[in-house]
Amino acid sequence: MADPATDRQAEALTPRQLAVLDAVLGLMVEKGDQLTMAAVARRASCSKETLYKWFGDRDGLLTATVQWQASKVRAGNYDRQKLDALSLRDSLIRFAANWLEVISSPTSIALNRLAISHAATRESNLGGIVLANGRFAIGERLRPLLEAGREAGLLDFDDPETAFRSFFGLVGRDVQIRLLLGDALKLSGVEIERDAARAADQFLALHGRAEHVPQKWRPLLR
Amino acid sequence: MADPATDRQAEALTPRQLAVLDAVLGLMVEKGDQLTMAAVARRASCSKETLYKWFGDRDGLLTATVQWQASKVRAGNYDRQKLDALSLRDSLIRFAANWLEVISSPTSIALNRLAISHAATRESNLGGIVLANGRFAIGERLRPLLEAGREAGLLDFDDPETAFRSFFGLVGRDVQIRLLLGDALKLSGVEIERDAARAADQFLALHGRAEHVPQKWRPLLR
DNA sequence: ACGGAACCGTAACGTACGGTACTGTTCCGA
DNA sequence: TCGGAACAGTACCGTACGTTACGGTTCCGT
Numbered sequence: 001m002a003d004p005a006t007d008r009q010a011e012a013l014t015p016r017q018l019a020v021l022d023a024v025l026g027l028m029v030e031k032g033d034q035l036t037m038a039a040v041a042r043r044a045s046c047s048k049e050t051l052y053k054w055f056g057d058r059d060g061l062l063t064a065t066v067q068w069q070a071s072k073v074r075a076g077n078y079d080r081q082k083l084d085a086l087s088l089r090d091s092l093i094r095f096a097a098n099w100l101e102v103i104s105s106p107t108s109i110a111l112n113r114l115a116i117s118h119a120a121t122r123e124s125n126l127g128g129i130v131l132a133n134g135r136f137a138i139g140e141r142l143r144p145l146l147e148a149g150r151e152a153g154l155l156d157f158d159d160p161e162t163a164f165r166s167f168f169g170l171v172g173r174d175v176q177i178r179l180l181l182g183d184a185l186k187l188s189g190v191e192i193e194r195d196a197a198r199a200a201d202q203f204l205a206l207h208g209r210a211e212h213v214p215q216k217w218r219p220l221l222r
Numbered sequence: 223m224a225d226p227a228t229d230r231q232a233e234a235l236t237p238r239q240l241a242v243l244d245a246v247l248g249l250m251v252e253k254g255d256q257l258t259m260a261a262v263a264r265r266a267s268c269s270k271e272t273l274y275k276w277f278g279d280r281d282g283l284l285t286a287t288v289q290w291q292a293s294k295v296r297a298g299n300y301d302r303q304k305l306d307a308l309s310l311r312d313s314l315i316r317f318a319a320n321w322l323e324v325i326s327s328p329t330s331i332a333l334n335r336l337a338i339s340h341a342a343t344r345e346s347n348l349g350g351i352v353l354a355n356g357r358f359a360i361g362e363r364l365r366p367l368l369e370a371g372r373e374a375g376l377l378d379f380d381d382p383e384t385a386f387r388s389f390f391g392l393v394g395r396d397v398q399i400r401l402l403l404g405d406a407l408k409l410s411g412v413e414i415e416r417d418a419a420r421a422a423d424q425f426l427a428l429h430g431r432a433e434h435v436p437q438k439w440r441p442l443l444r
Numbered sequence: 445a446c447g448g449a450a451c452c453g454t455a456a457c458g459t460a461c462g463g464t465a466c467t468g469t470t471c472c473g474a
Numbered sequence: 475t476c477g478g479a480a481c482a483g484t485a486c487c488g489t490a491c492g493t494t495a496c497g498g499t500t501c502c503g504t
Contacts, residue, residue, distance in 0.1 A: 033343050037463080041482090048484095049466095052463070057463080112399075114342075117342070120255045131403045169395035170388065171391070173388065181334070181338060181341050182350060182353075183350075206428070260492090268451075268452070269451065271452080271453095271494080280493090
């Protein structure tokens with residue numbers, strides 16, 4: 001979500017401060033939960049006092065890190081040019097592949113683990129931030145494509161949100177929960193492309209208008 | 223998974239010890255992460271020394287709790303009697319509804335959060351235990367039904383595992399990650415039934431043999 | 445009845461960590 | 475050149491919690 005507060009904070013950060021957030025991300029990925037203020041200060045070569053001056057407290061530092069990382073993922077503006085069945089399928093595949101790359105990246109895994117841990121306690125809103133910039137952000141980005149497909153007579157659904165949730169399930173399946181729980185699941189680039197194409201074709205089999213779903217895609221669904 | 227070690231440990235626990243594990247589950251659900259040994263001892267009306275004597279250390283206590291809870295979910299043996307299109311659909315719906323109930327229950331949410339937090343550190347294997355008794359256990363339980371459906375000529379797929387993963391995605395969609403991240407998503411009984419039916423029909427639309435997929439189900443897919 | 449094992453309640457210890465205070469150094473503008 | 479702001483480095487404080495130790499009590503077998 002293009003939350004103004006998010007952007008404002010991101011803009012206000014100096015390169016030195018961004019380097020600190022990089023250190024936080026690095027520690028999160030490598031050390032898991034040993035994310036102490038002292039470790040951050042050591043890694044970023046700054047003093048703990050500076051950390052507290054810049055970010056207030058530990059939660060402020062984590063929040064800034066999550067928001068900054070989220071702002072980096074916000075790339076990829078799939079422009080809706082002339083839309084036909086093939087370009088729609090292609091856009092869906094690009095969305096799915098991009099999403100799979102994100103959720104299988106070590107950074108995303110570490111970030112979601114941290115946010116889920118924090119969601120257990122009531123204080124702080126890391127879970128909400130991750131949700132807004134992950135699940136809901138991609139939903140908003142995909143919606144225009146779905147509605148354009150419907151207006152072009154290529155897709156058939158009542159509610160874009162419901163349709164998106166089916167797409168989400170077909171793409172993600174069990175990948176995210178398995179990775180979060182520590183399963184040694186490895187997704188190579190070709191696997192991501194293959195899974196993305198399969199998910200897109202399955203989605204089209206469910207929501208594509210029959211006349212636009214070539215029979216040759218059917219085998220890919222299995 | 224019917225891991226012998228799991229069962230052996232479950233059998234060996236006295237009612238008094240199971241009451242302690244109940245206290246742990248209760249604290250996990252209510253207090254989130256404030257799961258201290260002192261709090262467990264207070265709630266279970268036992269001494270901390272007894273906790274350490276019975277379970278070794280904190281990780282042992284948590285592991286025993288997870289394994290015990292997992293053993294309780296292992297219910298529901300969908301017997302494969304004469305299988306026709308309707309009974310297959312019904313069994314799929316029962317699986318989906320049961321699964322949705324489990325993952326949306328406070329206990330499951332708290333348990334998965336704990337396991338994910340632990341998966342961040344390398345020590346202990348709570349994540350693996352939850353995976354084995356959650357994701358993979360239900361996969362093993364559903365596989366016979368899928369293969370029976372294929373043998374009966376009702377389903378069409380190459381790999382049962384791949385087919386199951388699609389089913390998993392269609393059922394779970396974004397529910398689990400949203401709940402884990404603290405989203406205030408509420409699933410009523412009727413919503414679970416409706417979502418389960420929709421997921422089953424979508425799965426049949428993808429993997430059911432055409433002659434067995436009545437046209438009247440199509441509207442439910444949207 | 446007696447002895448010992450199991451167990452409760454609690455105090456105590458060690459450690460890890462969030463947060464604060466202080467000192468010395470660097471750097472920049474006047 | 476001078477003065478002060480910004481910051482690194484470190485010592486320090488308070489607290490929370492895992493773990494251990496110990497005195498007192500209950501319960502069970504003999």
